[in-house]
Amino acid sequence: MNCPLESGGNAGHLLDYAAGKLKAEARAQMERHIAGCPACRAFAGGQQAVWRALDAWEPAAVSMDFDRRLYARIDQQASWWTRLTRPLDPLFRHALPIGAAAGVVLVAGLLMNRPAAIAVAPVEESAQVETLQPEQVEHALDDIEMLRELNQMVPDHAAPKM
Amino acid sequence: MDERVNTDMGGLAATLDFDAELMLRVKDGDGASFAVLLEKHRLPVIHFLYRMVQNQAVAEELAQEVFLRVYRSRESYQPTAKFTTWLFRIATHLALNSLRDGKNRRLEQPLEDDSAETPVRQVPDQRPSVEQTMVHQARLDEIRRAVAMLPEKQRAAVLMHKYQEMEYSQIAKVLNCSESAIKSLLFRAYETLRARLAHLA
Numbered sequence: 001m002n003c004p005l006e007s008g009g010n011a012g013h014l015l016d017y018a019a020g021k022l023k024a025e026a027r028a029q030m031e032r033h034i035a036g037c038p039a040c041r042a043f044a045g046g047q048q049a050v051w052r053a054l055d056a057w058e059p060a061a062v063s064m065d066f067d068r069r070l071y072a073r074i075d076q077q078a079s080w081w082t083r084l085t086r087p088l089d090p091l092f093r094h095a096l097p098i099g100a101a102a103g104v105v106l107v108a109g110l111l112m113n114r115p116a117a118i119a120v121a122p123v124e125e126s127a128q129v130e131t132l133q134p135e136q137v138e139h140a141l142d143d144i145e146m147l148r149e150l151n152q153m154v155p156d157h158a159a160p161k162m
Numbered sequence: 163m164d165e166r167v168n169t170d171m172g173g174l175a176a177t178l179d180f181d182a183e184l185m186l187r188v189k190d191g192d193g194a195s196f197a198v199l200l201e202k203h204r205l206p207v208i209h210f211l212y213r214m215v216q217n218q219a220v221a222e223e224l225a226q227e228v229f230l231r232v233y234r235s236r237e238s239y240q241p242t243a244k245f246t247t248w249l250f251r252i253a254t255h256l257a258l259n260s261l262r263d264g265k266n267r268r269l270e271q272p273l274e275d276d277s278a279e280t281p282v283r284q285v286p287d288q289r290p291s292v293e294q295t296m297v298h299q300a301r302l303d304e305i306r307r308a309v310a311m312l313p314e315k316q317r318a319a320v321l322m323h324k325y326q327e328m329e330y331s332q333i334a335k336v337l338n339c340s341e342s343a344i345k346s347l348l349f350r351a352y353e354t355l356r357a358r359l360a361h362l363a
Contacts, residue, residue: 011346050355
C-alpha cells in the first residue's frame with residue numbers, strides 16, 4: 001500500500017487504525033506497512049496516545065431540569081390559540097370527522113326539502129290584505145273624488161303641453 | 163445510528179433511519195416521538211456542545227436552542243439526510259456562532275470551574291490522593307486547552323470523529339465539505355494534538 005503520510009490518500013486509514021476502527025483485513029494491511037515505515041509507526045503511536053488522552057475527558061453532568069426548561073420554552077413559543085385549544089385537541093381529533101359527516105347529512109336534508117319551504121311564502125301576502133280597514137277605503141275614495149274636482153277647476157290652456 | 167426502517171413516501175421507496183422516521187411522526191403531531199428523540203440525543207448533543215464551547219451553562223443553553231429549532235422545524239422537515247447529520251449541523255452552527263460572538267469567555271474562565279462539576283466516577287481510584295487528583299486535573303486541563311486551541315472547524319470535526327464516532331462522509335455533510343477535505347482536516351488536527359499532547363503519553 002502507498003504510505004499514508006506521503007500520499008495523503010490513505011490518511012483516513014491511518015487515523016482509523018490508530019482509533020482501532022479498521023476491519024481485520026485493512027488492519028493487517030496497515031500493520032504490514034507500519035512495520036516497515038518508521039514515520040507511520042511514530043504517527044500511529046502518537047495518535048493512539050492522543051486518543052487515550054481524549055478518552056479521559058468526560059463532560060460534566062447535565063442539569064436535572066433540562067427537559068422541563070425545554071418544554072417550558074416550547075410551550076412559551078406556542079401561539080395563544082394552540083395553548084387555548086390544546087386541552088380540546090383529543091376531542092377535536094375524534095369529533096371533527098363525525099361533525100363533518102353530520103354537517104353533510106344536514107345540508108343534504110335541507111336541499112331535499114327546499115320546494116316545500118318556498119310554497120309557504122304566499123300565505124303572508126293574504127294576511128296583509130285582511131288587515132285593510134273599511135275606513136281606509138272610504139278615505140281613499142274621498143281623496144280620489146277631491147282630486148277629480150280640482151282637475152275640473154283648472155282651465156284647459158293651463159294644462160302642460162305634452 | 164444503524165437502526166433503519168423502510169418507508170414508502172408518496173410512492174417513492176426511501177430508506178430512512180429510525181430517527182428520521184420519528185421526526186416524521188413529530189411532523190404529524192406526535193409529541194411522544196419528540197420525547198424519544200430528545201431522550202436519545204440529549205446527552206450526545208450537550209456533550210458535543212460542551213466540548214466545543216467548554217462551558218457547561220452555555221452548552222446547555224445552546225442545546226436547548228438546538229432542540230427548540232428541531233421542534234419548530236417539524237412542519238417543514240424533509241428526511242433528505244440522516245437525522246443526526248441535520249441535528250449536528252444545527253448544533254455546530256450554533257456552537258460556531260456562539261464562539262464567534264464571544265458569548266462565552268471560555269479562555270477567561272478558570273478551567274477548574276467546570277471540572278468541579280464533573281462526576282467523581284471519572285477518577286478510577288476509590289480514594290485518590292490529593293496529588294493524584296491534581297495530576298489528573300492538570301492533564302485534563304492540558305487536553306482541554308489543546309482542543310480549544312484548534313481552529314473551530316478542526317475542533318468540530320475532531321469531536322464528531324472521536325466522541326460521536328461519525329463517519330467521514332457524515333462529518334463532511336455536517337460541515338459542508340468534501341469527504342477528502344474532512345480527512346485532510348482531521349489529519350492536520352490530530353497532528354496538532356499529537357504535538358501538543360506528546361508529553362502526556
